[in-house]
Amino acid sequence: MKQFIELFKPKTKSQTTTMFAWALIAPAALVMFWIVLWPLYETFRLSFTNSNLGTLMGGADFVGWENYEKAIGGRKFPAIVTRTFYWMFLSVSFKMILGLIGATLLASNIRGRGIMRALVMPPWIVPIAIGCFGWVWLYNGHFGLLSNFVEMVGITDGPFSFLAYKQSAFYSAVVTDVWIGTPMVTLFFLAAMQGVPKDLYEAAYVDGASRWYRFRRITLPQIMPTIVSMALLSAIWTFNSFEIIWILTEGGPRGATTTLIIDTFKTAIFSYKFGAGATRAVLVVLILGVFSVIYLTVLGRLTKKYNYGGVQK
Amino acid sequence: MMDKYSLLHKIGIYASLALFILFMLLPFVEMFVASLRPIDHLFSRPKLEVGETMGFVDFMSRFWSDKMSFQAYRDMWVTVPQLPRYIFNSVFIASAVTLLSMCFIVPAAYAYARFNFRGKTTSLTLFLAVNMFSGAVLLIPLYKLLRSYGLLNTYWAMIIPGVAFLIPTGIWLLKSFLEKIPYELEEAAFVDGASRLYTLRRVILPLAVPGLIVVGVAMFIGAYAQQFLFAITFNQNRDYMPLPAGIFEFIGYQTVLWNEMMAASLVGVLPVLLIFLFMQKHLISGLTSGAVKE
Numbered sequence: 001m002k003q004f005i006e007l008f009k010p011k012t013k014s015q016t017t018t019m020f021a022w023a024l025i026a027p028a029a030l031v032m033f034w035i036v037l038w039p040l041y042e043t044f045r046l047s048f049t050n051s052n053l054g055t056l057m058g059g060a061d062f063v064g065w066e067n068y069e070k071a072i073g074g075r076k077f078p079a080i081v082t083r084t085f086y087w088m089f090l091s092v093s094f095k096m097i098l099g100l101i102g103a104t105l106l107a108s109n110i111r112g113r114g115i116m117r118a119l120v121m122p123p124w125i126v127p128i129a130i131g132c133f134g135w136v137w138l139y140n141g142h143f144g145l146l147s148n149f150v151e152m153v154g155i156t157d158g159p160f161s162f163l164a165y166k167q168s169a170f171y172s173a174v175v176t177d178v179w180i181g182t183p184m185v186t187l188f189f190l191a192a193m194q195g196v197p198k199d200l201y202e203a204a205y206v207d208g209a210s211r212w213y214r215f216r217r218i219t220l221p222q223i224m225p226t227i228v229s230m231a232l233l234s235a236i237w238t239f240n241s242f243e244i245i246w247i248l249t250e251g252g253p254r255g256a257t258t259t260l261i262i263d264t265f266k267t268a269i270f271s272y273k274f275g276a277g278a279t280r281a282v283l284v285v286l287i288l289g290v291f292s293v294i295y296l297t298v299l300g301r302l303t304k305k306y307n308y309g310g311v312q313k
Numbered sequence: 314m315m316d317k318y319s320l321l322h323k324i325g326i327y328a329s330l331a332l333f334i335l336f337m338l339l340p341f342v343e344m345f346v347a348s349l350r351p352i353d354h355l356f357s358r359p360k361l362e363v364g365e366t367m368g369f370v371d372f373m374s375r376f377w378s379d380k381m382s383f384q385a386y387r388d389m390w391v392t393v394p395q396l397p398r399y400i401f402n403s404v405f406i407a408s409a410v411t412l413l414s415m416c417f418i419v420p421a422a423y424a425y426a427r428f429n430f431r432g433k434t435t436s437l438t439l440f441l442a443v444n445m446f447s448g449a450v451l452l453i454p455l456y457k458l459l460r461s462y463g464l465l466n467t468y469w470a471m472i473i474p475g476v477a478f479l480i481p482t483g484i485w486l487l488k489s490f491l492e493k494i495p496y497e498l499e500e501a502a503f504v505d506g507a508s509r510l511y512t513l514r515r516v517i518l519p520l521a522v523p524g525l526i527v528v529g530v531a532m533f534i535g536a537y538a539q540q541f542l543f544a545i546t547f548n549q550n551r552d553y554m555p556l557p558a559g560i561f562e563f564i565g566y567q568t569v570l571w572n573e574m575m576a577a578s579l580v581g582v583l584p585v586l587l588i589f590l591f592m593q594k595h596l597i598s599g600l601t602s603g604a605v606k607e
Contacts, residue, residue, distance in 0.1 A: 014430075017428050017429070017430055018428075018430035018431050018432075020424075020428070020509055021424040021428040021433070022424075022430070022432075024420035024421055024424035025420070025421045025424050025425075027416070027417050027420065027421070028417040028418065028440070028480050028484065029421075029436070031417055031476065031477050031480060032439075032440065032443060032477065032480065032481075034458075034477075035451075035473060035474060035476075035477035035478075036443050036446060036451065036477060036478075038454070038458075039451040039454035039455050039458065040446070040450075040451065040454075042453075042454035043450065043451060043453060043454055046453060046454065051453075056456075056457060057457065057460070057461065098333075101329070101333070105326055105329055105330050106330070108326055109318075110318070110323065110326055110327070116330055116334060118590075118593050119334050119337065119338065120333065120334060120337050121589065121593075121597075122337065122338065122341060122586070122589075123337055125534055125538075125585055125586065125589045126341075126538070126582045126585065126586070127537055127539075127540065127541070127556075127557050127581075127582065127585075128538055128539075128541065129540075129541040129557035129558075129560075129561065130556075130557055130560070130578045133344075133560060133561075133574065133575070133578050134340035134341065134343065134344045134575070134578070135340055136564070137343065137344070137347060137571055137575065138339070138340055138343055140571075143355060143356055143357075143358065143375075145339075145343050145375070148358075148367065148372055148375055149372065151366075151367045151372075152367045152368065152369060152372040154366070179336065179337070179340070183337065187597060187600070187601060188601055190601075191597075191601030233444070236444070236445050237447075240446075240447030240449065240450070241447075242447060242449045242542060243541050243542060247541075247561070261447060261449050261450070264449060264450065265449055265452070268452060268453050269452060269546055274453045277452075278453055278454075281449075281450040281452075281453070284447075284450055285445075285450060288445060289445075292445070
């Protein structure tokens, strides 16, 4: 035992530092092991069993790859995966575009921009669930604002239930997701824009560059690193987005808004098929992991080729 | 010169901003209007003659009724007697999550901000990788874990996962604050013979108070916002339900009392909105400081 303790005694100054640093990190790291890492391993293990309500606490049988075969071979699986990526792609694109537009507007030198910056934030500050309750009412078929509006403008002949039809429910969910995600993207783009050195703009201005040209050739390349990281972060969160869809449609109508994460929740929590649910959870993690790696590799290549953001360092 | 806009330009900027803000605030405005309308007005459609289509005036009539009042803000406490309890639970859970998570965040952020040590980058990356996992992916084992400790249907069932999923972001935010505190101060303390822990407690923490407040507020807002998934899966007990989960039950009623539901929602978000209003400037600059530096 004494030798064991001896082994961990610091011998140099840098070792002392390392040990002190790790002692400070240990509590947080332990929580992560307990609440994230261990459950992650458990999910992985459960995905190979037929665990259900009766066998949750033990006694489930090992079934090998059966859950995976059933999940991936399932009739609906390809549609769900395609839908999830389409959902992610659509929502993230709109968040990025709206975020860029919003940040550019808010960065302009006009009166009242302080107040306007604050007014853009509420969708992010307010609990997601509560914002969604507002949207459920907005989308209401007979009495909702949007239904009344499209009827007035003449797009539809009568009341229109946005959440009742497959197509409209899906795009309605996208709109709500964009609404919730845009403020944060806007804020980070705005901060990045304010970090761009002023003299770059001045030099370009003196050379007679137009506003659009300055945006395209200075602002965009300068904030490209922020755009790239926000897009990835946003993609991961949108992929994982649960509350919005669940409150608006619970994955319906007829599965039209069922993404992978909704499918996971439905299988595991609603049908008590814990093994099959865990399989879907593992697939979510795997797909996201592969996606992130591909995204970063492709971007790394592109950066080398076109030297995006190369101006600043 | 460069920042001067022509009149047309100015009008364009203000008009686009107005549209942008309208999109961001529309649901809240409509929630507020709905909360003022009596329920029979809420569930009435503009009176149209046979063959007539809805016009602008008919459309606008939905925003106005002679009987508009704050009645829903009084009635909601009767319809849902547990409402005060829900609001208390929300604030309580968010406060507990904030306090607990800060206990883990502060030392770890200090270590990352101040020391170079083996495994620094790797472990920080691993912390941040936690953001990749949604709570929904880990629900089953978390359910199992909480059940085996007998913590299902208690406040802990919502506090513990809440803390865990906020720690990584908190470390990241606080780290960039601590990095701004000049290192010379610590060296001076070291030279005077202060221990590492003493330096942390007496030199760094007092200087870090503004940063601690900003990160604390961010954690509170985050904790307030995430009270849905864990609440509907790990807790069936009405006495411990946070507001979003409580209001979600409204939707299940046969006729949804939308005016009261909207009133309750708005009252429920008041705590975070007020905090945000007071802290807005510091919060925004604090949250983005990490992004700007890169």
